[in-house]
Amino acid sequence: MCDYYAILGLEHKRSESLSAREVKDAYRRSLLQYHPDKTQGNRNGDAAISVDQMAAAYRVLVDPGLKAEYDRGLQRSSSHASSHLHHDDSRTGMEIVDLDTVAFDEQTQLWSRACRCGSAFIITEHQLEKNAEQGELIVSCDGCSLWLMILFNTEDTP
Template structure:
């Protein structure tokens, strides 16, 4: 079963932070035309109009998209048998255990694979996951994953709400 990104033909941009609402809308329209039962050239459309519509509704709403992306990351972290993605481990740490780079404004940690900054977390990523208090990120050099637990102090929470408005 295809995920929502694949249903819209955006599988290659699944965790692309630059994916805009306009990109999603254009992909939705293309997918509808490509897979419409009356227009399909083959014996049957590989995607249904309903599955394309559900994918668009999920990805076009910022809140449901964040929830969906989080669920995909969690699912990938648990996935041990997929030939395409094999995650050999998931370490759990607190945000305070990571180093902070004042110049880039990023938290980072080296990985067991030898990658100096294998795990890098930005303020934007923390904001997106703020309601959960945890973030899952993959190493840039191997298949290891890191679950970072963090809390938001009331002052920071107000800053996030003000920034969102």
């Protein structure tokens, strides 16, 4: 899972409440530090943080509800993240979405969501059933190194 606190340089404030101003200031500092126009030829082999990752981090950490949900996701995924992601998370984008925002195709019985690379994230019923107890599923894009965490609830039918 992408560490939004690290992206914005707020690792030391992970367990504290953050004001909207603190998050906004950290976002601006991060933009200045990692923006491609500012860092051309000055990467020194460091993993670049994308503007999309910074924007996603800002969007989540500035909203108290999304931040609380993200923090819960961090706690849940920390125990089994290594089994899903076998590489450096700072180099990988991960978006957190609700299953309701993912399109379902009646004919193929598959859920899909377009990726910015032009490919797609594909989700099967089997994957959802297998992860029903956790209420989350992490899938990779078919065409690039981005990841999608899908949060969902299962309903018991009478």
